Amino acid sequence: MTRLLLEKRWVQLGLLLTLLASAVYYWGWVFDFGYTFDWSVLFTVNKTYGEHYGLLLLMGVCWTVVISLVSAVAALGLGICFGLGRVSQFRPVFWLSTAYVEFFRNTPLLVQLLFWYFAFPMALPEGAREVVFGFQVTFATFLPTWLEWMLPAWLADMHFGFEFMTAVIGLSAYTGAFMAEVIRAGLQSIPKGLLEAAYSSGLTYPQVLRKIILPVAFRAIIPPLGSEFLNNMKNSSLAMFVGVAELAWSSQQVESMTFRGFEAATAASALYLTLSLVISAVLNAVNVKLRVGQTTCTPGERLLRRVVDPLCAGCELATRPARRLLERAAAHRRAARGMTYSPARAALNSAAARTWGLLVLAAKAAFLAALAFVLYSAARGLWNFNWAVIADNFRTMLIWRLPTDDPSEIMGGTGGLAMAILMAVIAITASFPLGLLAGLGRTSSNLLLRVPSTLYIEIIRGNPLIMVIFWVYFFIPVLTGTFLHVFWSATIALTVFTGAYLAEIVRAGVQNIPPGQFEAAFSTGLSYYRVMRHIILPQALKQMIPPIVGQFIAIFKDTSLAYVLGVMELTNVTMVLNNRLMIYPIEMYTTAAFLYFVCCYAMSTYARRLELRLSPERQSLHM
């Protein structure tokens, strides 16, 4: 009876609304936060400092948007270059691209940013450093003088200096590595027959690349590429550590100036969520527009189509004369070229081809020379490292022991790499059941399960990890009345964060199983639990292993963010040591990056082997 009732949509909706109402009532009126809310800080001028903190937050949004846009474009460029490099026949290019991708994917963004900001300029000669530090650009620089009146004061006020440049370089190098992998996968997914057909019809490699490979590949990779754009926007929150006043920074500023942490964090989270939603909407629109062959649309997609289609039609109509003109010119050129070559023309053509070949050869030689130079200077730099400093502090970076019986230590004074691993292991273990539940909840047809799961997943995924860390840190004490060691609050934040990503992996895995299997299983009379336990999850989990391991690597890198709470993990230990030694930032940050890299690379290598062993094609060989 209850089950039958629960399957009714109106019952589910009613229960959800009741739950919502009681939650609002409980948190709004009954529960004592020990804290009085004052939302006016967000829309009034603060009397003590004479500053409007709501405007400051909006200014933070501007910075986040600008950084995200610039670094996304740069990352896409890097991704295309190195993605093509990863499928190159020319070995040195392949090696360079592989090294780039593996290195930048497997070290935490925070460590990279700190390296670019604090260590890299030290490696430059004095004169170059002056130039780099003197870098200063504004929006007005790009506009002709007679158009400057168009810039509103707040836009004209944005100065892009060394901090901005570091953030952009760090972000785009990091995101670019991920995009390169996405692009490589897209390129390699192109059917061989298509390429053979293209080459046999007489197209040259650049033509094939431009007309066949890139269009086909890009259509396939738009969804994963889109999520990289989204990640890039969220990762821009780390720019606050190199002194860029973006959204996370501004929310911190509001918090430390007015002590209104809850209000500031709520506003920042809402703004991040809005940005994420806008980006997803744009990406979905592109996706819907470019998709071929699929006619069924969800209601959301239909809505998007209704907005996008007229827009696209308008664009097409507007550009039509220009396109016509181009087409006609091309047709003229084709007609003029004729079908046969004169001997002189043929000689010219072959000469051009030979010159081109020589040019390619020269370019390869130049590339090799440049690579050799980079390797030589890197080796010389390494040779000149103060290895004694690294040797002295290596043990501390691995395990870090505080003096005993200090109440602020945890796990007997563990820290450094050991603590990072410990946090990652706990977060991974605890987030797995969470992700499984939320992921299954999201695939459920019951609104009571689906709505909360979806809310959890989307809210967490729409926010950067740093915001999740702040939320957990400040609000577990308020809600529970207990104080957790910072280690625990960071680990809980990591768990909650990973859970949402795992849930999406689980959902994709479950939805990949043919629906016929569900129907067959249910029709044999198995319950939902047993269907999942014995039929669906064993198959789905096998498919999920590569993305899950990818998530685990991500979470290991993300432990570096616990440094904001003062957890003594590897990044924080590096900073403390660097702080005391003062003059060896390159040595310290390189060592930290190396340690992270070794762990992540080992994990990803293992994942690749596991994937091979578990893939169905391989398994059938053993039978």
Added chain:
Amino acid sequence: MKLSKIVALACLAALMTASAALAGPAWDNIEKTKVLRVGLMTDSIPGAFYNDKKEWVGMDVDMAEELAKRLGCTLERVAVNNKTRIAFVQQGRIDVSIANMTHKRERDKSIDFSITYFFDGQKLLAKKGQFTKWEDFVGKKIATMQGTTSEINIKNLLKELGDADADKNVISFQKESECYQALKMGRVAAWTTDSTILLGYAAQDPGQFELVGDFFSNEPYGMGLPEDDSKLRDAVNFAIQDMWADGTYMQIYNKWYGPDTPYAFPMTEQIEMWP
């Protein structure tokens, strides 16, 4: 099924034991447990920092120990930073915060303060021999810590001196150490915050940096205390006064700021006008 329940319970128990005591009126709690929980910085030299033997030392640490002794408590040292020092007092995670806290009216809305136990002022630290007065820094980049009164003071000072780009020239970092690194690598012309912190860092590279110009703000340091707990506030205030009266304070002060230390900082008048 059973196993998973046991694991869940064990995890919960571990979490609970990891957490500290519940919040409550601080003074009653101190009376009951005889433990004084004090928030201290970890990277503020010579206030409170980890030295190269990884011991937690500094003037604030000594003050905390003396305070606990006078209140008849054992001391529990809790690491705080400029983000958590006030939140911890508000939440009741610590009873007293001795963490370079300038007594400001805006802050007094959220927590209470003891009487002034140290008097500092804001200055500018720069490479030796390049600058002589405030005016030299107009149009130059200056580092400071995010969310501190120093940030506001330096912006106001630059504006007063006629720097049109004051807001852009001040770069805010998350930690003192980051400011110092930025100064060292030449990203900024100066780093500004309370002068004792600057002295502490400058002493790491003797002879390379110097303080420039006069103080441009008064920074009376108070100990942060929970709002409306007058018994605790009285006890702390009396303890500080007694320390001053019987000379213990000067002993601690001279240990860290005396003329023979690398952080030599002469006692100012304001501090001598104490009760």
